[in-house]
Amino acid sequence: MSDRSFLNWPFFEDRHRALAAQVEAWAARHLPVDHGDADAACRALVADLGAAGLLRHSGADTGEVLDVRSLCLIRETLARHDGLADFAFAMQGLGMGAISLFGTSAQRGWLERTRAGRAISGFALTEPGAGSDVAHTATTAERVPGGFRLNGEKTYISNGGIADLYVIFARTGEAPGARGLSAFLLPADTPGLSVVERIEVIAPHPLAHLRLTDVMLPEAALIGRAGEGFKIAMSVLDVFRSTVGAAALGFARRALDEALARVQRPRVGGGTLADHQMVQGHLADMALEIDAAALLVYRAAWTKDSGAARVSREAAMAKLYATEAAQRVIDTALQLHGGDGVRHGFAVESLYREIRALRIYEGASDVQRVVIARSVLG
Structure with a gap:
């Protein structure tokens, strides 16, 4: 435990x-x-x-x-x-x-x-040519009588292909760049929405590339006001980036548990790996990384829950440090397992595949560094 x-x-x-x-x-x-x-x-x-x-x-x-x-x-x-x-x-x-x-x-x-678990949702923000650069979203939502016509593509969309609905971001053109985006509620059975590719990644998750071809949505599908899409997206990420750090923290804790069990097993000839000071040093570093990550994650969460309007800096620090630290902790746990660390069916092998994506999605690590640096400079 x-x-x-x-x-x-x-x-x-x-x-x-x-x-x-x-x-x-x-x-x-x-x-x-x-x-x-x-x-x-x-x-x-x-x-x-x-x-x-x-x-x-x-x-x-x-x-x-x-x-x-x-x-x-x-x-x-x-x-x-x-x-x-x-x-x-x-x-x-x-x-x-x-x-x-x-x-x-x-x-x-x-x-x-x-x-209630009766419908599955998806968040459709990432695009093939934009990635983390939300301001350059190319999917368009053209105003037409009674609503909007959407055209474009989204990729690496989680729950793509199994979702019952998506929140999708498209350019409505109220202003250049980020100020011209809007958010829409898009049921998955809407005509013109298609799954053009299911994407397989190193840790199996439902992911897909979506295409919108003359998708018609009513005015009631608009979330908030037109032109507020970037604000809406960042407000959502402001909440959920901290939780990505929490998931990484869970992976790291499991890795430490697996490492502790491994190094305390009796060895042929007597003693355990844990008897060696170098191994003890690795365990100490893992525990330190985990506690530091936990402090950053739960500081960000507590700050938001205490009424802060935005916690972009705190959430960026939490996500960046926790995901990068978890990668290091899991890598060390794998090393302590020796050959079994890369063997299918061992927990650390699965963790090694699971953690990697967390350093990319909901803002890659370098994006978090930019967010933090701008906060410091500002």
Whole structure:
């Protein structure tokens, strides 16, 4: 069992500790799942997480706000048990984050379904030619009588191909660059939306390249106001970037657990790997990285929950440090396993594949460095 003493830090309230125990108990009964069919696994995970009531934390009721500490605790715990379970939970929150923060009462009907596990959501922001450069989004949403006509492409879209709806960002042209984007609610069965490619990556997740060809949406599909798309996207990422750091933290904690079990096994000839000071030094570095990451993640979450309008700097620091540190921790755990570290079926091999994407999605590490540097210079 991973160290749980961090739950006594002043960032948390009794309700958070109770939630952590609830998620731990659920995860112990249900995880890990078979990743052989990632689509089927994600559908089942969403349904099970909804039935357990855990997905109610992925969105906010009318008049309430998302509790970021709860999101982080859930993601950390799920990631420690099963990366695909973390993915399934996280995408219900990220996919509907714009609706939680800016949606109308009619749009929030979809939120009720995703929080119950009866619908799967996707967040369609990334494009083939833009990547992290949201300001250069090329997908267009042309005003037509009664609504909008959308054309363009989105890629590396999580839950692409299995989602029931997407929040999609397109250029409406109110101003150049980032100020000319808008956000829309797009049901997956809308004519003109197609999945042109399913994308296979090193850690199986449902991902797809989407194409929009003369997709017609009514005025009611617009989230917030026209031209507010960049603000909406950044507001969502302001919340969920910290949770990416929490998922990385869960992976790192699992890696340390696996390493501790490995180095304390009796060896032929007597003693253990843990008897060697160099191994002890590695373990110390891993524990230090984990605690430092946890402090940054839960500082960012606590700051947002305490009423800060924006936590771009804190969230960027949390995501950057936690994901990079987790990569180092997992790499060390793999090294301590020797040949078994790269052998399929061992936890550290799976963790090594799972962690890599977290340094890219929701703003790559270098993007986070830019965010932090601008904050320091400003």
